[in-house]
Amino acid sequence: TQLLEQSPQFLSIQEGENLTVYCNSSSVFSSLQWYRQEPGEGPVLLVTVVTGGEVKKLKRLTFQFGDARKDSSLHITAAQPGDTGLYLCAGAWTTGRRALTFGSGTRLQVQP
Amino acid sequence: DSGVTQTPKHLITATGQRVTLRCSPRSGDLSVYWYQQSLDQGLQFLIQYYNGEERAKGNILERFSAQQFPDLHSELNLSSLELGDSALYFCASSVTGGEFTEAFFGQGTRLTVV
Numbered sequence: 001t002q003l004l005e006q007s008p009q010f011l012s013i014q015e016g017e018n019l020t021v022y023c024n025s026s027s028v029f030s031s032l033q034w035y036r037q038e039p040g041e042g043p044v045l046l047v048t049v050v051t052g053g054e055v056k057k058l059k060r061l062t063f064q065f066g067d068a069r070k071d072s073s074l075h076i077t078a079a080q081p082g083d084t085g086l087y088l089c090a091g092a093w094t095t096g097r098r099a100l101t102f103g104s105g106t107r108l109q110v111q112p
Numbered sequence: 113d114s115g116v117t118q119t120p121k122h123l124i125t126a127t128g129q130r131v132t133l134r135c136s137p138r139s140g141d142l143s144v145y146w147y148q149q150s151l152d153q154g155l156q157f158l159i160q161y162y163n164g165e166e167r168a169k170g171n172i173l174e175r176f177s178a179q180q181f182p183d184l185h186s187e188l189n190l191s192s193l194e195l196g197d198s199a200l201y202f203c204a205s206s207v208t209g210g211e212f213t214e215a216f217f218g219q220g221t222r223l224t225v226v
Contacts, residue, residue, distance in 0.1 A: 006154075033214065033215075035217075040220075040222075042204075042219050043155070043202075043217050044114070044217070045215070048214055088154060088155065090155075090215075099157050099167075099170065100157070100213065100215055101157060102147075102155040102157070103154055104154035105154045
């Protein structure tokens with residue numbers, strides 16, 4: 001079974017704080033994606049990382065793909081209440097089935 | 113708006129019944145995925161179709177089945193429903209369905225089995 005673990009599961013912070021969310025697997029990813037999901041809505045794609053060591057920035061969000069392509073992190077600088085939601089990583093492996101496999105998610109709440 | 117349309121948005125039905133969920137992918141996308149999301153859980157992959165053919169199968173129960181039609185829309189059939197089948201069911205689509213696929217999700221169908 002190919003598992004994709006996210007941590008922490010829950011995070012409640014104050015507006016303006018920084019945070020990091022982690023996504024880990026024992027297997028090598030061929031690509032990894034980060035999604036954000038709001039209650040009652042479908043996940044929305046934030047970024048795709050493909051190359052080991054790759055860093056991508058999306059405004060206050062920084063995504064990093066590990067050198068060995070087994071892990072990834074999402075860092076949010078100066079969090080705002082609008083960042084509240086469920087953050088999901090999804091991976092595709094170099095072997096195995098083709099569909100994206102999702103982690104269980106990190107539920108972030110940013111208090112004003 | 114992702115361009116992926118799912119109907120209905122909400123569905124309430126009794127145990128033992130059968131329902132059909134429908135998904136229209138983004139224009140030009142050949143691949144459709146179905147996922148189940150239980151309360152406060154991540155997304156569990158059920159099944160993928162590519163251009164009408166089944167491509168990958170996840171943790172889909174034998175009571176569930178799916179198909180993709182020539183116009184590329186897809187239906188997920190859930191039968192002999194149980195209380196535990198209550199969940200959000202998402203459809204996603206992508207252009208190809210290969211390893212670097214980026215998936216775009218619909219707004220989901222919330223199924224409540226009573």
